[in-house]
Amino acid sequence: MVDVADKLAYFQAITGLEDPDLCTEILRAHGWDLELAISSFTSSTQPSASSTVSDSDPLDSRARTDSASASASGPITAPAPGLAWRLVTLPISVISGSLGLISGAVGLGLWAAGGVLSYSLGMIGLGSGQGGESSAGLVSVSAAASEAMDFVAVFEREYGTRGPNFVGEGFMDALQRSRNAFKLLFVYLHSPDHPDSPVFCERTLCSEALAAFVNENFVAWGGSIRASEGFKMSNSLKASRFPFCAVVMPATNQRIALLQQVEGPKSPEEMLTILQRVLEESAPALVAARLDAEERRNNMRLREEQDAAYRAALEADQARERQRREEQERLEREAAEAERKRKEEEEARERAACEAAEKEAARARMRQEKALSLGDEPEKGPNVTQVLVRFPTGERKERRFHSTAPIQAVYDYVDSLGCLEVEDYNLVSNFPRVTYGTEKRSLTLKEAGLHPQASLFVELN
Numbered sequence: 001m002v003d004v005a006d007k008l009a010y011f012q013a014i015t016g017l018e019d020p021d022l023c024t025e026i027l028r029a030h031g032w033d034l035e036l037a038i039s040s041f042t043s044s045t046q047p048s049a050s051s052t053v054s055d056s057d058p059l060d061s062r063a064r065t066d067s068a069s070a071s072a073s074g075p076i077t078a079p080a081p082g083l084a085w086r087l088v089t090l091p092i093s094v095i096s097g098s099l100g101l102i103s104g105a106v107g108l109g110l111w112a113a114g115g116v117l118s119y120s121l122g123m124i125g126l127g128s129g130q131g132g133e134s135s136a137g138l139v140s141v142s143a144a145a146s147e148a149m150d151f152v153a154v155f156e157r158e159y160g161t162r163g164p165n166f167v168g169e170g171f172m173d174a175l176q177r178s179r180n181a182f183k184l185l186f187v188y189l190h191s192p193d194h195p196d197s198p199v200f201c202e203r204t205l206c207s208e209a210l211a212a213f214v215n216e217n218f219v220a221w222g223g224s225i226r227a228s229e230g231f232k233m234s235n236s237l238k239a240s241r242f243p244f245c246a247v248v249m250p251a252t253n254q255r256i257a258l259l260q261q262v263e264g265p266k267s268p269e270e271m272l273t274i275l276q277r278v279l280e281e282s283a284p285a286l287v288a289a290r291l292d293a294e295e296r297r298n299n300m301r302l303r304e305e306q307d308a309a310y311r312a313a314l315e316a317d318q319a320r321e322r323q324r325r326e327e328q329e330r331l332e333r334e335a336a337e338a339e340r341k342r343k344e345e346e347e348a349r350e351r352a353a354c355e356a357a358e359k360e361a362a363r364a365r366m367r368q369e370k371a372l373s374l375g376d377e378p379e380k381g382p383n384v385t386q387v388l389v390r391f392p393t394g395e396r397k398e399r400r401f402h403s404t405a406p407i408q409a410v411y412d413y414v415d416s417l418g419c420l421e422v423e424d425y426n427l428v429s430n431f432p433r434v435t436y437g438t439e440k441r442s443l444t445l446k447e448a449g450l451h452p453q454a455s456l457f458v459e460l461n
Helices: 004-015 020-029 034-044 058-062 092-099 141-159 171-181 197-205 208-217 228-236 268-374 407-417
Strands: 065-067 086-089 184-190 218-224 244-250 255-263 384-390 396-402 425-429 434-436 453-460
Touching (some): 004 020, 004 034, 141 218, 141 228, 171 218, 184 197, 184 228, 184 268, 197 208, 208 218, 218 228, 268 407, 384 407, 407 425
Parallel strands (some): 065 255, 184 218
Antiparallel strands (some): 184 244, 425 434, 425 453
C-alpha cells in the first residue's frame, strides 16, 4: 500500500504543485484517494472558453473566474461546477488596518474541510521583494472604518438603499463578522471610472432579488479602488476587470480563501446563479464550522458548569471544614471553661474543707481547753449548784458547779459539749426570764440567783 509520503510526491509530480502543505490539504480533502484528488484537480483546472486566463499568472487559471467579454459569438457560458479555493495572503496593512497595529500572523481559523481545493498565491504585500509590492504604511482602525463608511454613503447616495447591506467597517472586521455569523463574505470592489460600474450597481447589485439573497446569506463588504484598503484588496485579489465581485472566507494566518470571483458585468440572474452555486458548495464547510463552534461552546459551557460545580463543592467543603473547626474550637473552649470551673470548684471545696477542718480543730481545742478549765465536777453539797441546760434540739445536759463559779463557767461547759454549731448564743432562765448576756457572765451563780439549782435554755442569736 502506498504510504502518505509517496502519495504526496506522486500528486506533486502529476499536478506540478510545489507547495507540500497545499497538496496535503487537497489529498486530505479527498480522503487521501489519489485518483479522486487528481481527477478533481484536473477537472477544476480545465480552462473554459468563457474564462479569462492571464498568461503571466498560471495559478489564476485554477481559481474560478466568471468574466464577461464583448465578443461577437454571443453570451459567455458559465464555468463548469466545482468549488475551487485560492489562498490569498493579505497585506499586513489590511490586517492591521482593521485590527490595530500588530506583528506576526493573525489566526483566523480554517473553516472548511473536504471537497475543496486550495491554490496558494504566496506571500503578498508583506514587504519589498515579496510579490514586488513594497510595505505600505499601517492604516489606523478609524481610517479603515472611515473608508468603508464613505463607500457606503457614496453608494447609497448614487444608487439608493436597495442594494446589499454593505457593512461600514474595515475588511478584516467584516471578515471577522462573517466568521462569527458562519457566513461567506461577499466582496465588491468598485471602480468609479469604469463605464460598466453604474449599470452593474444600478441593475444588478440593486436588484431586489439579488440584494435580498446577499443580505440573507452573506456578509457584504464593499470598497472603492480609489481608497487605500479597496486598492490593496484589488491587488491582493488580482482584480483585472471591473465590476469585480468575490466570495471569500477566512483561512489560516494572514490568508483568505477565495471561493469565487466575478469579473465584468453580470445580470442579476447570472449573479444569483453563481452565488447560489457557491453557497451550495460551501454549505458543508459552513455547517461543519457551525457544528464545531457549537461543540466548542457546549464543551466550554460544560467545563464552566463543571468548574462551577467544583467551586461550589469546594466552597461547601470549605464551609463544612470551617464549621467543623469552629465547632471543635467551641467545644475546646467549653471543655477548657468546664475544666477551669471544675478546678476552681475543687480548689474551693479543698479550701472549704481545709477551713472547716481547721475550724473544727480549733473548736475541738477550745472544747478541750474549756473542759480542762472547768476541772472536776464537784460532789453534791450546800455550796454546790445544780444546773440544767436545755438545747434547741431538745437535748438536756446537767452538771454541778460551785456556787461561787461565774456564769461564764456554765458557758464554758456548754461550749465543751460541742452540741452547738454556733458560737453566738445566750443562756436564758424562764421564771423569771433573765438573759445572762455578756455583761452578766462575770456574776457567780449565787449572785445571779441561780443557787442552789437552776434551769437554763440556750437561745440562739
